[in-house]
Amino acid sequence: MNAYTIPFNRIELSALPQVGGKNASLGEMFNKLSPLGIEVPDGFAVTVESYRSFLLQNQLKETLQQLLDTIDRESLSNLPKVAAQCRTLITNAHLPEEVKTEIINAYRLLAADKNNLPVAVRSSATAEDLPTASFAGQHDSFLNVRGEENLLNAVQQCYVSLFNDRAIKYRIDNGFDHMQVGLSVGVQYMVRSDEGCAGVIFTIDPESGFENVIYITGAWGLGENVVQGAVNPDEFWVFKPTLAQGKNGLISRKKGEKKHRMVYDETGESGRPVKTVETPLNKSTAWILSDPEVLQLAKWSCEIEKHYRVPMDIEWGKDGISNKIYILQARPETVHSQKTHGEVYTYKLKEKGRVICTGKAVGKKIISGRACIIHSLSEAHKLQQGDILVADITNPDWNSLLRKAVSIVTNKGGRTSHASIVARELGIAAIVGTGNATQVISDGQIITVANTEGDEGHVLEGNIPFEMVTTDLSKVPETETTPLFILADPDRAFELSHYPAKGVGLLRMEFIINNSILIHPMALVQFDQLPEGPVKNTIAQMTAGYNSKTEYFVQQLAEAIAKVAAAFHPNQVILRMSDFKTNEYASLVGGQYYEPKEENPMIGFRGASRYYDRRYLPGFGLECEAVLKVRNEMGLTNVKVMIPFCRTVEEAKKVLQTMESFGLKRGENGLEVYVMVEIPSNVILADQFAQLFDGFSIGSNDLTQLTLGLDRDSDIVSHLFDENNEAVTILIAQAIAAAKKAGIKIGLCGQAPSDFPEFSQFLVEQGIDSISFTPDSLIKGIENISKAEWKRRESNNGLVKQEQWEGNNLLTAAAKNEGTD
Structure with a gap:
């Protein structure tokens, strides 16, 4: 040697x-x-x-x-x-x-x-x-x-x-x-990724530490731009367990701008072997990798992690001449692999603030401070201990400087950029890839960095008050009643997977459509029939890069659902099919062409009644196609489906038949279908509904308003809204009893169990199977369940002791009587 x-x-x-x-x-x-x-x-x-x-x-x-x-x-x-x-x-x-x-x-x-x-x-x-x-x-x-x-x-x-x-x-x-x-x-x-693409892989989600995904990121050209954070890259998440089963484990993706790429400098004009050039528009708007290439990299990454037995940080490159993909480096991941999730910190703004700019959130925190804009290390003296550093980009030469900052905000970069990695190592919040932070933030301005809403971080004007709650998860009690989540934001799913919820009792599809898809499904189905103008142009731009307009809807929806299903796998995730009201649907892009104007949308054309109606039937078909993709193609069979606002038994049958016509058949591949119990008719005919569905979920908000005959959107009668009203609790008790009799599961989604301990006690006493909470209410809700279960046990123990005492007295009396006869 x-x-x-x-x-x-x-x-x-x-x-x-x-x-x-x-x-x-x-x-x-x-x-x-x-x-x-x-x-x-x-x-x-x-x-x-x-x-x-x-x-x-x-x-x-x-x-x-x-x-x-x-x-x-x-x-x-x-x-x-x-x-x-x-x-x-x-x-x-x-x-x-x-x-x-x-x-x-x-x-x-x-x-x-x-x-x-x-x-x-x-x-x-x-x-x-x-x-x-x-x-x-x-x-x-x-x-x-x-x-x-x-x-x-x-x-x-x-x-x-x-x-x-x-x-x-x-x-x-x-x-x-x-x-x-x-x-x-x-x-x-030297792999010719200057003619292809390159990037970074983590075999653990770098933001949340969720261990069951491979996170792949990359951009066109040499990988240095991705590592340095000089470009906003494409991102892909692949779910390890279903990938290992031979399923399509690609559960989520986000397209980056990729405005620049690093290539060889064949002319030598730059004085360096490489240079940065603009990316052509047709490439910057295209995905860097095909689905099979993403899955190939994910499989390799799993093998590398298996070999080293620790989460890994991997660099990869695709040779644009040979089209071969290579692994360029692999090292142990050093941030989340050193952490435990025994303690969680929850941050919440007490007031709203004016948003200055947004970007990718790194670290789920809120921090306020003085903004210090740094253009180069020659200005390093400006940064004081406790400042929020604002820059175009950072690099390893800035490391000693960054230790003074309480937060970092950059124009460029992704979740694997230098600024992101340093922020995680230092345990501080960062917002990267804002695009314009150095232009819209003033040097010396007091700002608040708020990373509390999924993947997106907000820079707010001023010192916005906030609160931080520390929870020791090891001290959260176990309960017989199953605690579940109510979720609307899939981007928080990996983070929330560390919490003591046993799955998701309500995943709101309409929030995904409203926040991620933004376009009315029928405007995608009937795109060619739309009138020429701004609406049609907007839809064309938003769906660029997809094979069809409807594929845009199905893929976006499927990947949002899959992210949640993967986070809580193998526990159940109950997906409620869309439950927009007509006025809410109308606010989507193109929605004005398809929605009627109703005097009271709350009790109008919503929920189940839309699914089989010709005015929305093709849109419901897209919803079903997305669910099929998640369950059959991605292998996430822990997803269950729930039908909202189903007024009659006949309507329930129509919906199930419609679902089956779209390939989504109850019982097939283990599919369970639940129904919301939120209309008095659902309770009155609960035994009949129970024959058609696998479970009930009580929607306490709608059930309360329809039982008491009030509009919960009306300020005038809002003081009458009360889930503890005897009329409401009687109906809830009847629904639970009917589910028990039919042998099906029943849960409740609503705020009351976390706000009112007596309401939790009532539900526990009735024998409810599960209660779903919003993330900020989960811990309090579990504590209320635990107290209710303790009271029930104490009460039952008291009854047992009473029966034993009475039994002993009866035996004594019997013996006395026997002796005198």
């Missing part, structure tokens, strides 16, 4: 002391995972021994140590000066001849007959890519390096990068001895 270079095919993880963490991992994958079909570009490692020899022959070790010892470890005020002196020493030194010879020979062997083979030259430290310290981005990499002299120079520049300000500070922060950390260099065949 050569002392100064080792080919990848002779490297395994055990070689980490000789070749550093990155190269050890590459060699391990090249040797152990290539047989599984995982493509890893070939290459070789310039060993740590080469670096040691370089220091020795240039007599640098003692001088470097003396310089590093002068750093003020408290203030780090002289770090830039000391680091610059170290880099000058390394730059002015010379590679030993024997090291140069071995590197050139290894390069020629890798290149075979190709002159000036382009290679990627990457630093690989011995303290790098460890489960507790990744060193990601601390040292430099060089892309599209061609020719022997350029390669030797790139290797030496990797040595120089070991003494970047950020790398020195990282070693100080993590307790590594500067001179004990060795540097190897990886020289790897």
